[in-house]
Amino acid sequence: xxxxxxxxxxxxxxxxxxxxxxxxxxxxxxxxxxxxxxxxxxxxxxxxxxxxxxxxxxxxxxxxxxxxxxxxxxxxxxxxxxxxxxxxxxxxxxxxxxxxxxxxxxxxxxxxxxxxxxxxxxxxxxxxxxxxxxxxxxxxxxxxxxxxxxxxxxxxxxxxxxxxxxxxxxxxxxxxxxxxxxxxxxxxxxxxxxxxxxxxxxxxxxxxxxxxxxxxxxxxxxxxxxxxxxxxxxxxxxxxxxxxxxxxxxxxxxxxxxxxxxxxxxxxxxxxxxxxxxxxxxxxxxxxxxxxxxxxxxxxxxxxxxxxxxxxxxxxxxxxxxxxxxxxxxxxxxxxxxxxxxxxxxxxxxxxxxxxxxxxxxxxxxxxxxxxxxxxxxxxxxxx
Ligand SMILES: Cc1ncc(COP(=O)(O)O)c(C=O)c1O
Numbered sequence: 001x002x003x004x005x006x007x008x009x010x011x012x013x014x015x016x017x018x019x020x021x022x023x024x025x026x027x028x029x030x031x032x033x034x035x036x037x038x039x040x041x042x043x044x045x046x047x048x049x050x051x052x053x054x055x056x057x058x059x060x061x062x063x064x065x066x067x068x069x070x071x072x073x074x075x076x077x078x079x080x081x082x083x084x085x086x087x088x089x090x091x092x093x094x095x096x097x098x099x100x101x102x103x104x105x106x107x108x109x110x111x112x113x114x115x116x117x118x119x120x121x122x123x124x125x126x127x128x129x130x131x132x133x134x135x136x137x138x139x140x141x142x143x144x145x146x147x148x149x150x151x152x153x154x155x156x157x158x159x160x161x162x163x164x165x166x167x168x169x170x171x172x173x174x175x176x177x178x179x180x181x182x183x184x185x186x187x188x189x190x191x192x193x194x195x196x197x198x199x200x201x202x203x204x205x206x207x208x209x210x211x212x213x214x215x216x217x218x219x220x221x222x223x224x225x226x227x228x229x230x231x232x233x234x235x236x237x238x239x240x241x242x243x244x245x246x247x248x249x250x251x252x253x254x255x256x257x258x259x260x261x262x263x264x265x266x267x268x269x270x271x272x273x274x275x276x277x278x279x280x281x282x283x284x285x286x287x288x289x290x291x292x293x294x295x296x297x298x299x300x301x302x303x304x305x306x307x308x309x310x311x312x313x314x315x316x317x318x319x320x321x322x323x324x325x326x327x328x329x330x331x332x333x334x335x336x337x338x339x340x341x342x343x344x345x346x347x348x349x350x351x352x353x354x355x356x357x358x359x360x361x362x363x364x365x366x367x368x369x370x371x372x373x374x375x376x377x378x379x380x381x382x383x384x
Pocket of ligand 1: 094
């Protein structure tokens with residue numbers, strides 16, 4: 001029998017999606033894969049109903065339906081101040097997942113090096129392998145998950161083609177400060193590297209932290225490839241809408257990659273999502289408040305376990321330090337949590353390059369009642 005491609009030996013199936021399957025099998029409350037159990041805004045649902053009756057059932061323009069790109073450009077300008085040309089600076093993709101793959105394939109030749117901070121969102125290692133790039137890992141260290149500028153400079157000395165910056169960061173909840181981003185920019189300029197950012201949690205940031213758009217830093221636009229998504233901002237992870245934003249000569253190449261990967265994102269969903277992009281500023285303030293309340297509730301729940309955990313600055317994840325429970329690995333701990341406690345998280349080791357087996361990651365993008373039900377179960381850990 002012919003064998004499958006060697007590149008696939010370099011990574012496993014998603015641990016996150018695997019934990020979701022295990023949670024379903026055991027009827028556990030699923031706090032592993034980061035998606036809400038509450039509805040998207042009413043405006044989006046109404047627009048989706050209208051879109052089903054409109055003329056939106058065939059392929060949209062490959063790089064994004066014009067109405068969607070126009071609304072997107074306005075929304076990006078509203079928050080980042082960048083003057084985005086919908087015809088030159090954007091490719092609409094199937095989520096940030098596709099955007100990241102497009103960015104990597106657009107920026108990297110096989111054999112190029114790419115800096116990835118560890119812990120990292122698990123897709124990045126697979127993105128690197130599939131695009132033929134070789135990751136150089138630079139640690140973000142607890143408790144604040146800051147990087148060591150000297151370590152980063154050493155990684156840049158290996159002449160990487162790009163660095164990936166997930167901001168706010170999944171899984172550690174780090175929000176990069178302007179100074180940290182400027183350090184990254186200076187090094188990228190010095191070594192002429194792309195900065196590929198992944199920013200789906202741009203609107204889920206907890207005061208006093210603030211989201212800084214990398215592309216809007218002085219002089220950064222030309223070398224930044226921004227990947228972003230509507231999944232988290234509008235609670236529509238299943239709609240699969242995201243985008244790449246970059247300089248026109250980069251977008252011209254990215255369009256080609258995107259075209260041959262997927263042709264395009266779903267046309268009726270692009271049409272309906274315009275209603276989300278046009279929501280007023282108060283929607284985003286409300287989203288921030290909603291998640292701040294969920295963070296307060298969930299961290300108070302984690303405190304009842306008697307274990308240590310990370311308090312996110314942004315995004316909606318917390319890493320629970322399960323090492324005192326005495327399991328050999330975090331995977332064993334995560335399986336025990338699903339089967340015996342009834343709450344699913346993700347073994348932290350799948351996010352770290354270092355041999356780190358202390359953590360299980362939980363997310364709190366859930367209704368208050370779901371979080372309280374999880375809280376009752378997680379409280380049993382302390383009595384173990
Ligand atoms: C950092 C990060 N990037 C990308 C994604 C995937 O986003 P999308 O649904 O837009 O593909 C996620 C989802 O959890 C994420 O946390």
